[in-house]
Amino acid sequence: MHGKFDDLGRFADPSVLILTSLADGPKHGYAIMTDIAAFSGARMEPGTLYGALSRLERRGWIRPLAAGERRRPYEITAAGREILAGQLRSMQQIVRTGRQRTATA
Amino acid sequence: MKPAVADRLSRVLVGCYPPRWKQRYAAEMLDVLDQHRTGLRTVLSLAGAVLSTHLDPSYRMEAHPLARMTKDAWLAVAIAVAVPSGVLVPLVVTQVAKNVRESSWRPSGEGAVAAVAFSRNRRILVSAAGGTPWDATSTLWDVADQAKPRPLSVFEGGNPITISPDGRTVATNAFSGKPALWNVTRPRHPARLAVLSAGFSGALWGEAFSPDGRILAVASTSRLVLWNVADPARPRLLRALTAPLRQRGPAPVLFGVGNADLVFSRDGHILAAVSGSDQVTVWNVTRPADAGRVATLTGPRDYFTALAFSPGGNLLAGVTYHGSLLVFRLGGAGRQARVSILPGILATARYPGGGTAPAVPCAPGCGPAVAASAGFTQDGHGLTVVIDRPETDPATAARDTVFTWRVASSGALSDLTTIYRDVRGVHPTLAPGARIVVDGSLTGGQIHLWNLP
Numbered sequence: 001m002h003g004k005f006d007d008l009g010r011f012a013d014p015s016v017l018i019l020t021s022l023a024d025g026p027k028h029g030y031a032i033m034t035d036i037a038a039f040s041g042a043r044m045e046p047g048t049l050y051g052a053l054s055r056l057e058r059r060g061w062i063r064p065l066a067a068g069e070r071r072r073p074y075e076i077t078a079a080g081r082e083i084l085a086g087q088l089r090s091m092q093q094i095v096r097t098g099r100q101r102t103a104t105a
Numbered sequence: 106m107k108p109a110v111a112d113r114l115s116r117v118l119v120g121c122y123p124p125r126w127k128q129r130y131a132a133e134m135l136d137v138l139d140q141h142r143t144g145l146r147t148v149l150s151l152a153g154a155v156l157s158t159h160l161d162p163s164y165r166m167e168a169h170p171l172a173r174m175t176k177d178a179w180l181a182v183a184i185a186v187a188v189p190s191g192v193l194v195p196l197v198v199t200q201v202a203k204n205v206r207e208s209s210w211r212p213s214g215e216g217a218v219a220a221v222a223f224s225r226n227r228r229i230l231v232s233a234a235g236g237t238p239w240d241a242t243s244t245l246w247d248v249a250d251q252a253k254p255r256p257l258s259v260f261e262g263g264n265p266i267t268i269s270p271d272g273r274t275v276a277t278n279a280f281s282g283k284p285a286l287w288n289v290t291r292p293r294h295p296a297r298l299a300v301l302s303a304g305f306s307g308a309l310w311g312e313a314f315s316p317d318g319r320i321l322a323v324a325s326t327s328r329l330v331l332w333n334v335a336d337p338a339r340p341r342l343l344r345a346l347t348a349p350l351r352q353r354g355p356a357p358v359l360f361g362v363g364n365a366d367l368v369f370s371r372d373g374h375i376l377a378a379v380s381g382s383d384q385v386t387v388w389n390v391t392r393p394a395d396a397g398r399v400a401t402l403t404g405p406r407d408y409f410t411a412l413a414f415s416p417g418g419n420l421l422a423g424v425t426y427h428g429s430l431l432v433f434r435l436g437g438a439g440r441q442a443r444v445s446i447l448p449g450i451l452a453t454a455r456y457p458g459g460g461t462a463p464a465v466p467c468a469p470g471c472g473p474a475v476a477a478s479a480g481f482t483q484d485g486h487g488l489t490v491v492i493d494r495p496e497t498d499p500a501t502a503a504r505d506t507v508f509t510w511r512v513a514s515s516g517a518l519s520d521l522t523t524i525y526r527d528v529r530g531v532h533p534t535l536a537p538g539a540r541i542v543v544d545g546s547l548t549g550g551q552i553h554l555w556n557l558p
Contacts, residue, residue, distance in 0.1 A: 029137040045147050046115070046137045047154030050130050054158075070136035 014044060014052040016091075019061065019076055019084040026065055026075035029053070056080065111143040118151040124259045125242055126158055220264040221543050221552065223248075223536045224272030225316075229292070230254070231275055232545065232552060233266040243277055245292050251541070251554055257292040265311050269318040274298075274337045276312045276321055284312055284323045286337045298338045304330045304345045311367035311378065320393055324367050324378055329386075331393045343393045348380035348401070366409060370418035375399075375435070377421055379409045385423060387435065400441045404431045405448065411490070413479040420516050422488055424477040427451065430490060430508075432516045444516035454492040454506035457527050463496050476532045480539030481512070488512045489557070491533040491542055503528055505542060507557060528553045 021027060021035045033044050053074065056062045061080030065073045076084070119134050120127070141147065220233040228249040233241045241263030247255040262277025262285060269275070272289070279285035279300050286298040307327030314321055319335040320343070329348070333341040366379040373390070380386040380401075387400040407425040414421055421433045428451025434442045456463050476493045488510045495503035505526050510518040532545040544553040 029133050030140045033137065033141070043146075045150035046134050046141060047118075047147070047150035047152075049137070050134055051154045051157060054126075054130065067133075070132040072133050 014048050015056055015061075016084065016087055017042060017044065018049070018052055018056060019080055019087075022062060022074060022076040023081065023084060026073040028071040028073045030071075032074070106145040106148065108143060111145060111148050112138065114148045115143050115151055118148065118155055121155045122158055128242070128259070128261055220266045220532075221534050221545055222267045223534075223541075223543075224268050225270040225537055226272065227536050227538070227541060229257075229268060229272040229289075230543065231266055231268045231289075233262060233264045233277065234545075241278075243275065243287075245275070245289055245295065247292070248554065251556070254552075254554070258289070258295050260287060260295045260297075262287065265309065267312045267314060269314045269334075269337075270316055271318055274314075274318070274334065276314070276323075278309050282309055284309055284321075286321075286334065286340060288337065299340050301330075301332060301340055301342075303342045304328075313367045313369055313376075315369050315373040315390075316371055317373055320369075320373070320390065322367060322369070322376055322378070322390075329376075329378055329380075329388070331390065331396060333393070344396050346388060346396060346398070348378070348384075348386040348398065366412055368412045368414055370414045371416050372418055375414070375418055377402075377412050377414065379412070383407055383409075385409050385412065385421070385433075387421070387441070400435065402431075402433050402441060402443070404443070404446065405429055411477045411479040413481055413488070415481045415488075415512070416483065416485040417514075419514075420481075420512065422479050422481070422490075424450075424479050424490055424492075428454070428477075428492065430479075432488070432512075432518065434516045445518050447518070450490065450508060451492065453508075453523065454494050455504050455525050456494045457496055457502035457504045459504075459525070463494075465496065478533045478535045478542075480535040480537070482509075482540070483538045486512060487539070488518065489535060489539040491535060493528070493533045493544065503544070505533055505544065505555075507542065509557075524557065526555060528555070 017036045017040060018032055020039070021032045027035060029046070029049060033046075033049055036042055036044050053062065057064065057074070059079075060077055061083055062074045062076055065075055115138055116135065119131055119138070122131065138147075222231050223229070228247065230246040230248045231243055232246065233243050241261075242259055243262035243266060244259050245257040247257055262275070262279065264278055266275065266277045268289075275287040275289050275295070277285050277287065281300065283305050284301040286301065287295045288298050289295045301321075301323060305323070305325060307325035309323065309325050311324035312321065314334075319333065321332045321334045321340070323330045323332065327347070329346040331343040331346070333343050367377075369376050369390075376388045376390045376396075377385055378388070383403060383406045385402040386398055387402065388396050389399045390396045402421070402423070404423065404425060405427075407427050407429060409423045410426050411424040412421065419435055421435060423431045423433070425431070428449070430445070430447040430450050431443060432445035434444045436442070452461070455461065458464065478491045480489050481487065482489065490508045492506050492508070493503050494506065505528050507524040507526070509522050509524075511520040512518060528544045529551050534543045534545070535541070536543065540557045542555050542557065545551075
């Protein structure tokens, strides 16, 4: 499963942020950007956001909902939740290992 | 960078994305830019994203010229190496022979290639690819050189899709589920002309232009509607027709590929349409505003999935979902006779590798999954039927079986010849004249074109 995520290459971080943002409910593009800025402090630009959204949509990890005028909300799919959970477990392992090693150094 | 300059540059950059991308995301991105405080980072991010998207293999149409240049460059290197070693001639001959016989390419967009249609001169092909009929992308192709189809433009429009005989107008399924007309007179700049909402109800499943291009027939699950599209910018509703059904059953919805189940005779006076679950209704549309039913044709209790008129208009061939071929002779004043029925052609169609069953057994209860296309040869002396048999996983492979019979003027069939070919695609469509087969892939968004010998 992590192997699938590795395909995202340098887009992995924006994808994790987007999946995390959508984990508590559907949001449209600008709402995702502001939510990510609020919970992570990362300022995501529209080019990065939509590059990641299209990749996530193609992989079936998010799906677009009906658009209202120009805004189209996205929601995370069951597969997307599974991928996000796996990625977060991996990150937790990195954090745990990093903390242990910096504490003993 | 001043915010106003950054904002302006950002909007210009949104316009630099590939067409397919813009159709899907541009409105959303502009909405985000309306609310976003743009700056140098925004511009740089967008510039990188535009470049990255153009290099993305998913946007094949935009990448196509580059890919072709790369291929040509390798070919040039191969020739340069081959000349001294004396193998140039066989190398080139093999390449040309292969190209003449078949080609395979990917349209822009993702998902199944749901429909393809040819202009009458077989130089223009339009395809619709996408996950659903109402969320698809249409691509216009120049297939004059069948070995190197050239994409001309991409626009929104789903299955069913058809192109006028002169290649100047395309009818699609608009995303609203209603028929839409597109002006493709300038094929690189298609423009939507109209959505044909009036008189329309039910689910759209078929569209067909009359041979003179002046009438568009639109079939839905509830009725058949005739439009005067002599001026496609100002279509006029002519007549809404409802076929009485012999038995109640599910109405036809998006059979197979293309519009083979809704066809005009070559003189444009007769229109045949699948109606209900096991019948074909024949309409006299000589005067479209007064169009009337002249015959109801029935066969085995089985859906018709492909129809074709003989050039003289007196014979109508139909292929059913479970693989029966029927030929009807149509006379004047609504007289008709069924002259040929071959119930078992499916049994002789082959799977990839030549077997009579898929390599992976089909799950219990799965249907025959017959996709078929039928067409008469230009002289009317031959009838060709293509049946595609895919592996259980259609992404792996499929095999087209092409049956060609000699047809007597009475409709009697004889002298069957059969051709097999492994293809990457599961929805065959015969071009006008029945000598070119195009297969659209259910998965992987691929188009496969090959010529019958």
